[in-house]
Amino acid sequence: MYTPLSMFIGLRYTRARRRDQFISFMSLSSMIGLMLGVAVLITVLSVMNGFDRELKQRILGMVSQSTIHATEPVQNWRKLVELAEASPGVTSAAPMSQVQGMLTANGQVNGAVITGIAPEFEKNVSILPAFMKQGALSDLSDGGYGIVLGQQLADVLGVRQGDSVTLVMPEATLSAAGVIPRFKRFTVVGVFKVGAEVDGLLAYVHYADAGRLLRIGDRVQGVRLKVDDLFAVRATNERLLASLPPYFYASDWTQTQGSLFNAIKMEKAMMSLLLLLIVAVAAFNIVSSLVMVVNDKKSDIAILRTLGATPGMIQRIFLVQGTAVGLGGTIAGVGLGVLLSLTVSDLAAAYERLMHVRLFDAYFVNYLPTQLDWFDVTWVGLTAFILSFLATIYPARQAGRIQPAEALRYE
Structure with missing residues (x-):
């Protein structure tokens, strides 16, 4: 099966070799950070959806x-x-x-x-x-x-x-x-x-x-x-x-309960924004890891340029690598977030039994309610992937600007 050269090299750079372990560790840490940010955002949104559902069912089930x-x-x-x-x-x-x-x-x-x-x-x-x-x-x-x-x-x-x-x-x-x-x-x-x-x-x-x-x-x-x-x-x-x-x-x-639900809606929006900043920080960690990869691979880039590779091909190599890291982190984060959203109620109940504490006695429900909304999952996943892709553009452009003579001067 034919694979474009830029994709082949970019995916190869994501795999660790003995002398590139530190660079690969940076890529892995960026992927894990992005995964955790996405998972936490999906889980928190599911919990807030659960509380919103309980409020609607209980309060609006009682009042007119x-x-x-x-x-x-x-x-x-x-x-x-x-x-x-x-x-x-x-x-x-x-x-x-x-x-x-x-x-x-x-x-x-x-x-x-x-x-x-x-x-x-x-x-x-x-x-x-x-x-x-x-x-x-x-x-x-x-x-x-x-x-x-x-x-x-x-x-x-x-x-x-x-x-x-x-x-x-x-x-x-x-x-x-x-x-x-x-x-x-x-x-x-x-x-x-x-x-x-x-x-x-x-x-x-x-x-x-x-x-x-x-x-x-x-x-x-x-x-x-x-x-x-x-x-x-x-x-x-x-x-x-x-x-x-x-x-x-x-x-x-x-007229009677609207302010309460508007407050919940505003709280959900602000929480989403704050947690999205965590995802953004994790996504832009890809910038630092790719910059280090570009600096480490200057000689490889110079050789590719002397063999006829264009600046656009060099850019695509690092776009592929950064996109692979972002896509992997996003998919893993979505999977983990969905799993946590479906099981966090049981996990919280198990923690209460294990530690002999009551976490939710101060609230209007005695358990942790969750409601997984696939629209939330979709927009969180797409946003994380887009941010991670944008984070790859600057290092890729810098890689495309490397001149072979300058890169090989001290080799």
Whole structure:
């Protein structure tokens, strides 16, 4: 099989010989540095994708992805649910009402957002049923005045299933004793634990009980929606509102949780940039190794020039060598990065068991989540290869400029 002379010589220079061991070591170290930089960047991006996925599933699985409100309480909310579920982009819908107040028990007080729900509908729009630690949503009944608390909120109040809590509403009433706030006692029928900040903020009651607290009867304040595409939620809302009377309006997760996910997106971008600088440093180590190779091979270059090799051929020889080093490091780094991304969760769990430590208790998940994104793998690999190729241009051009007479003067 025919092999161009420049490629043959360039690939030959990448293999070590006894008198070239130091030069070959420099090439190998450049390749290893590039491999580690690429692997670390892919692994870190996968971990950040994993945390982003968990946040979306847990937080946006609990809070409203989208809510249709009305200026007046909705009487026939079942019809509204049917209309919403028939709208393009809406997966399911459920009624809701919200009350803000203070929950108190055992001398402890904590603010909370109490959401009135219909248990049979809530399972269609929320991940709440899958994270119940005590009790079940079906324990919430009309007139039962039961309440489901987040684990963190229950711990602060010192209560569990079967205990009582008192809701203090931000509304005053007149009595013989003067102006006093409104109180209502609830029985804890369930406790959930999602593992996010919502555990210390949210509580759930039956929508009819919430309606009595709000003095709206069996009506609701709005309908929660679960949508197909989180990032097309505004377009989904606009389509639905177009089929509803003008006194309906919408809100969505971008208004309540958008800043959190924008912060995650910015953090991922900055982390990618910083780690990409490590890859760039590793790639440009190829410059120093190739410069040393060029200086070591001056006599070889001069001989090739006297035998008729053109400056372009000489440049291609060292472009081939540098590209081979960069390509080898990139491929090895991508392979190692993919392997680490797929196994780092198990490695972290094994380290916890071996060292008897808990690394993730301070986070909203108790393990290291990862999600391998092949787009990230592709752009990291291409960027690393391009940087390594650019790093070969300067040494190759310097090699092409070597004059045979100058190189052989002291030989």
